Amino acid sequence: MNTEYRSQKSEVRSQKRWCIILLFCILYSVFYVLLFSSDALAIKKTKGEIDVAKRCILCHSQLSPGIVNDWEKSNHAKAQVTCIDCHQADTTDADARKHEGEVISAIVSPKDCSRCHPKQVMEFNESMHSKAVSFIKNPETPESSSGSGQVLEGDRAGDDTLAYKIEGKAAAVMGCEKCHGSVIKVKTRSERSESNGIFDKDTWPNNGIGRVNPDGSKGSCTACHTRHLFSITEARTPEACGTCHMGPDHPQYEIYMESKHGVIYSSEKHKWNMEVAPSVWDTKYFRAPTCATCHMSGIGMLEPSHNVSERLSWELKWPLSEKRKDWKNKRERMQMVCLSCHSKNWVEGYYQQFDNVISLYNEEYYKPIKKEMDELYKLGYLTKDKFDEDLEFKFFEYWHHEGRRARMGASMMGPDYTQWHGFYELARGRVELKRMINEIRERKDKGK
Numbered sequence: 276m277n278t279e280y281r282s283q284k285s286e287v288r289s290q291k292r293w294c295i296i297l298l299f300c301i302l303y304s305v306f307y308v309l310l311f312s313s314d315a316l317a318i319k320k321t322k323g324e325i326d327v328a329k330r331c332i333l334c335h336s337q338l339s340p341g342i343v344n345d346w347e348k349s350n351h352a353k354a355q356v357t358c359i360d361c362h363q364a365d366t367t368d369a370d371a372r373k374h375e376g377e378v379i380s381a382i383v384s385p386k387d388c389s390r391c392h393p394k395q396v397m398e399f400n401e402s403m404h405s406k407a408v409s410f411i412k413n414p415e416t417p418e419s420s421s422g423s424g425q426v427l428e429g430d431r432a433g434d435d436t437l438a439y440k441i442e443g444k445a446a447a448v449m450g451c452e453k454c455h456g457s458v459i460k461v462k463t464r465s466e467r468s469e470s471n472g473i474f475d476k477d478t479w480p481n482n483g484i485g486r487v488n489p490d491g492s493k494g495s496c497t498a499c500h501t502r503h504l505f506s507i508t509e510a511r512t513p514e515a516c517g518t519c520h521m522g523p524d525h526p527q528y529e530i531y532m533e534s535k536h537g538v539i540y541s542s543e544k545h546k547w548n549m550e551v552a553p554s555v556w557d558t559k560y561f562r563a564p565t566c567a568t569c570h571m572s573g574i575g576m577l578e579p580s581h582n583v584s585e586r587l588s589w590e591l592k593w594p595l596s597e598k599r600k601d602w603k604n605k606r607e608r609m610q611m612v613c614l615s616c617h618s619k620n621w622v623e624g625y626y627q628q629f630d631n632v633i634s635l636y637n638e639e640y641y642k643p644i645k646k647e648m649d650e651l652y653k654l655g656y657l658t659k660d661k662f663d664e665d666l667e668f669k670f671f672e673y674w675h676h677e678g679r680r681a682r683m684g685a686s687m688m689g690p691d692y693t694q695w696h697g698f699y700e701l702a703r704g705r706v707e708l709k710r711m712i713n714e715i716r717e718r719k720d721k722g723k
């Protein structure tokens with residue numbers, strides 16, 4: 276009975292499947308007529324181009340319906356920007372590949388987007404986001420010990436033993452590089468068979484913020500507005516940033532969710548209209564800022580920008596916080612955001628409290644311990660290698676975890692991160708570091 280029931284069921288299912296396919300085809304014909312016949316189209320297309328576009332959509336609606344569904348709902352579809360407008364490539368492009376009579380690339384880089392969105396790409400290029408790969412590769416950055424973190428986990432430059440290549444890379448490929456970006460490698464010609472433009476699988480898929488693309492451009496726009504919807508609503512949510520901006524060393528997402536701004540967002544986001552075009556999105560549509568509002572959006576007289584670095588006066592992520600170049604103008608820009616909802620006295624008071632936290636950390640917590648660490652290295656009491664001694668781990672966490680939490684908590688109104696995850700742990704850490712430093716000194720002074 277069971278088998279009979281099952282075969283009946285599968286028959287019904289297969290009939291159903293045919294009905295669905297038929298319905299699909301009808302809907303698609305209607306869809307094409309609507310899509311390609313309207314006169315109010317953003318992008319004009321020749322008949323040949325329309326035919327190509329149709330072929331991509333038709334085949335991929337069977338093959339990867341998720342992609343086509345997303346695209347259909349996007350403003351790109353409404354503006355007649357189709358698959359080939361983004362995926363087209365020149366035969367000379369490093370990642371070009373022949374595909375169904377066209378030359379395409381799977382990667383649509385910021386350079387490709389810049390054909391239609393030059394302003395956003397230019398601003399993005401000016402930001403630290405576009406430089407996020409060089410920092411994890413460069414051991415000379417102010418945060419060199421974190422760069423060594425990658426070495427620590429196995430990615431030893433120059434070490435060609437098989438174990439390191441596989442295990443070491445694995446951690447960085449799925450960790451650091453998912454946030455910072457990979458350097459995408461296209462398989463060399465000789466390795467390519469009929470399928471050109473195939474990427475080295477250790478380097479792609481990757482949508483890290485500063486990814487180095489085969490065409491030389493930097494970044495991945497889908498890091499914030501995921502394909503194929505490319506929605507501004509999504510990019511405006513704190514969750515879009517939270518993929519990368521979270522955790523023990525840069526908990527901006529957690530800090531934000533703790534702040535009153537985040538609380539207001541959580542309690543009434545369903546009532547906010549987050550789809551409004553950037554040129555008009557303002558306090559009429561939201562009562563509290565999200566990450567994007569403070570760091571990117573236009574508000575009041577301030578213009579929107581994809582340069583997330585242009586409103587920051589301090590370097591908070593560095594071991595020692597320093598003021599940035601041109602910091603006064605940058606601070607003024609951020610203050611223009613606050614002033615849409617707060618008074619001048621409120622904002623100035625807040626910045627004074629914030630600045631005081633930074634100098635407390637710099638002067639009382641970082642500089643004295645750093646001085647003692649430098650002395651130990653000078654005396655040869657610590658080896659030059661990073662992360663081969665307990666003390667080095669402790670010192671790293673002191674500024675990279677606790678020290679950052681204290682500073683970042685204060686910068687974004689998260690009192691618990693400033694206090695209990697921040698200064699309290701710094702105070703404890705300082706006692707412990709001093710004890711460890713003294714122990715090493717005593718031991719080494721005695722020649723042990």
Ligand code: HEC
Pocket residue numbers: 327328330331332334335338339358359362363374375377379380381473
């Ligand atoms: C006759 C069917 C067919 C047509 C027409 C077609 N594709 Fe594909 N496409 C495929 C298949 C099969 C694959 C490989 C399997 C997969 O990736 O799911 C693929 C893969 C892709 C990929 C991913 C490549 C990768 O390396 O991951 C992209 C991008 C793509 N197609 C874009 C396009 C564009 C743009 C067009 C229109 C010019 C198009 N396709 C037309 C069948 C088709």
Ligand code: HEC
Pocket residue numbers: 331332335339342343346351356357358359360361362381382383384480481482495497502503505
């Ligand atoms: C606005 C530009 C844009 C349009 C329009 C577009 N794509 Fe893409 N597509 C992208 C981007 C960006 C990626 C991400 C690739 C990367 O950066 O790694 C991508 C990735 C892909 C991939 C491979 C990655 C995956 O998730 O499997 C396929 C396949 C693909 N697109 C197919 C299509 C098809 C089919 C259409 C038309 C229905 C289409 N694309 C329209 C920008 C676009």
Ligand code: HEC
Pocket residue numbers: 317318350351354356360361383384385387388389390391392496497500505506507508
């Ligand atoms: C062929 C031109 C073209 C290309 C290439 C293109 N876009 Fe667009 N894009 C448009 C047009 C046209 C609109 C609609 C503008 C509007 O609605 O005002 C748009 C709108 C957008 C929006 C706003 C969507 C919204 O919700 O309002 C985003 C985000 C976006 N594009 C991102 C990208 C990204 C990222 C790429 C590259 C991966 C890209 N676009 C490639 C033409 C293009």
Ligand code: HEC
Pocket residue numbers: 403410411416417418419421422423424425447450451452453454455518519520521522525591592593
């Ligand atoms: C969850 C995402 C994520 C992972 C995983 C990650 N990072 Fe980061 N990293 C960030 C973010 C976000 C910042 C910026 C923090 C800030 O600006 O406050 C950052 C900052 C840095 C900086 C400082 C850059 C500068 O401008 O001074 C370095 C260096 C760095 N990371 C290296 C690494 C290394 C090496 C790894 C792997 C061992 C790694 N990161 C893993 C997200 C990540």
Ligand code: HEC
Pocket residue numbers: 385388389392395396399404494495496497498499500507510511552553554556567571572573579581583
């Ligand atoms: C860090 C996250 C982030 C990244 C990365 C990002 N965007 Fe955006 N994008 C946003 C946000 C947030 C908005 C909405 C801004 C606002 O509220 O004014 C936006 C808006 C847009 C718009 C709509 C502009 C308008 O005036 O209609 C376009 C187009 C766009 N982005 C393209 C891109 C392109 C191209 C890239 C890659 C170079 C990119 N974005 C990368 C977050 C991002």
Ligand code: HEC
Pocket residue numbers: 402403404406407408410453454455482483484498499510511515516517518519520566567570571583584587
């Ligand atoms: C895919 C990961 C990723 C996403 C998503 C992301 N970021 Fe970042 N962000 C980073 C990394 C990595 C850095 C550090 C870059 C560096 O210093 O080299 C960074 C740095 C920053 C900085 C500091 C820039 C500076 O000059 O020091 C700000 C501000 C920032 N991000 C804001 C945002 C906002 C707002 C969003 C969401 C709209 C966002 N980010 C989404 C990875 C990401």
Ligand code: HEC
Pocket residue numbers: 513516517520527528529531536564565566567569570586587588589590591592593606609686687
């Ligand atoms: C109320 C506005 C506001 C909101 C909301 C906000 N930030 Fe910030 N953010 C700031 C201010 C102010 C600073 C410090 C600016 C300075 O240095 O002058 C800052 C600093 C930063 C930094 C720089 C750290 C460094 O290394 O210098 C990053 C990264 C960052 N924010 C990311 C985020 C993310 C991600 C979110 C959302 C989860 C967010 N911010 C929400 C105002 C905001």
Ligand code: HEC
Pocket residue numbers: 534535536539558561562563564568569609610612613614615616617622625688
């Ligand atoms: C879109 C409006 C908006 C913007 C922009 C905005 N805030 Fe707020 N902020 C609010 C609201 C609403 C509250 C909640 C007030 C209350 O507690 O009644 C708040 C609360 C605060 C608080 C009190 C936090 C607490 O724990 O009680 C501080 C401090 C603050 N904001 C500082 C800033 C700073 C600094 C900026 C700019 C970097 C900023 N805000 C940008 C709307 C905004």
